[in-house]
Amino acid sequence: MVNETVQTLTIAGTDSGGGAGVMADIKTMQMRHVFSAAVIVAVTAQNTIGVQDFMPIPKKLIDEQFASVADDLKIRACKTGMLADVATVEAVVENLKKYDLGTLTVDPVMVAKGGAHLLSEDAIKTVREQLLPLADILTPNLPEAEELTGLKIANKDQMIDAAKKLQDLGVKNVLIKGGHQTESKESADFILLESGKSFWVSSPRIDTVRTHGTGDTLSSCITAEIAKGADVETAIRIGKKYVQATIANGIQVGHGHGPLNHWATFEGDGE
Numbered sequence: 494m495v496n497e498t499v500q501t502l503t504i505a506g507t508d509s510g511g512g513a514g515v516m517a518d519i520k521t522m523q524m525r526h527v528f529s530a531a532v533i534v535a536v537t538a539q540n541t542i543g544v545q546d547f548m549p550i551p552k553k554l555i556d557e558q559f560a561s562v563a564d565d566l567k568i569r570a571c572k573t574g575m576l577a578d579v580a581t582v583e584a585v586v587e588n589l590k591k592y593d594l595g596t597l598t599v600d601p602v603m604v605a606k607g608g609a610h611l612l613s614e615d616a617i618k619t620v621r622e623q624l625l626p627l628a629d630i631l632t633p634n635l636p637e638a639e640e641l642t643g644l645k646i647a648n649k650d651q652m653i654d655a656a657k658k659l660q661d662l663g664v665k666n667v668l669i670k671g672g673h674q675t676e677s678k679e680s681a682d683f684i685l686l687e688s689g690k691s692f693w694v695s696s697p698r699i700d701t702v703r704t705h706g707t708g709d710t711l712s713s714c715i716t717a718e719i720a721k722g723a724d725v726e727t728a729i730r731i732g733k734k735y736v737q738a739t740i741a742n743g744i745q746v747g748h749g750h751g752p753l754n755h756w757a758t759f760e761g762d763g764e
């Protein structure tokens with residue numbers, strides 16, 4: 494008798510260029526030795542230079558994908574990424590309430606590195622009011638945390654304030670990513686756990702344009718580790734080490750913000 498394989502789910506958009514979205518999620522899950530299913534909620538025409546176009550998937554097909562996955566697979570942890578617009582966020586929320594899909598990590602993707610909006614302005618309110626209360630872990634970058642809290646975040650103290658405010662909005666565990674603090678020598682993320690414990694995970698900032706998909710990769714790695722049984726703190730610490738390794742061991746693809754090296758390994762990794 495073979496033990497059941499650990500199964501996860503990504504609920505997100507595709508990236509035709511292969512660097513972000515569902516593509517980054519599945520590569521990460523594979524590298525972290527879990528099986529990943531996918532509910533595609535939007536399709537983008539995208540490469541390392543930017544997002545040329547995208548189209549949300551109709552609600553009926555989103556519902557059918559959720560049903561197909563939930564009727565057959567045993568999902569231990571799932572994550573959301575690009576959610577496009579109000580109708581898509583509402584469809585995802587409805588399905589997350591309907592099915593048991595394990596621990597939920599919400600990566601509130603809003604704007605791609607090239608500047609394209611992957612979530613409509615009016616959908617930010619829907620994410621704040623309907624999706625955040627379902628999230629076990631929320632992983633906003635600095636601009637996303639500003640949008641969700643209405644706070645200006647220009648330093649570490651303000652990251653701490655924003656994390657507290659996000660917990661007040663109903664999120665259990667908050668990870669605010671510091672990757673957008675480009676003037677700093679370190680890339681420091683702040684974590685506030687459900688227990689009230691807080692800590693920073695920091696790594697040296699790597700001077701590179703090959704950072705397309707960093708947020709997706711971090712949140713997918715956390716989802717994979719949670720699915721395997723790690724606690725939230727351990728999953729986040731592994732996620733930070735993995736994303737650092739994928740940036741540090743860069744690969745050369747495309748002419749713009751290049752993708753990460755998902756084959757990368759790091760010292761002390763059990764996988």
Ligand SMILES: Nc1ncnc2c1ncn2[C@@H]1O[C@H](COP(=O)(O)OP(=O)(O)O)[C@@H](O)[C@H]1O
Binds near residue numbers: 673697
């Ligand atoms: N240049 C960099 N060097 C090292 N770590 C980075 C760099 N850019 C981002 N990171 C890390 O990658 C993860 C994703 O961060 P961020 O880029 O802020 O998210 P997003 O991709 O959602 O905008 C975080 O752990 C962050 O600290």
Ligand SMILES: Cc1ncc(COP(=O)(O)OP(=O)(O)O)c(N)n1
Binds near residue numbers: 607709
């Ligand atoms: C389809 C899709 N989903 C998410 C993103 C954003 O990914 P992220 O990890 O935040 O990386 P950047 O795009 O900011 O480099 C995306 N671009 N496409």
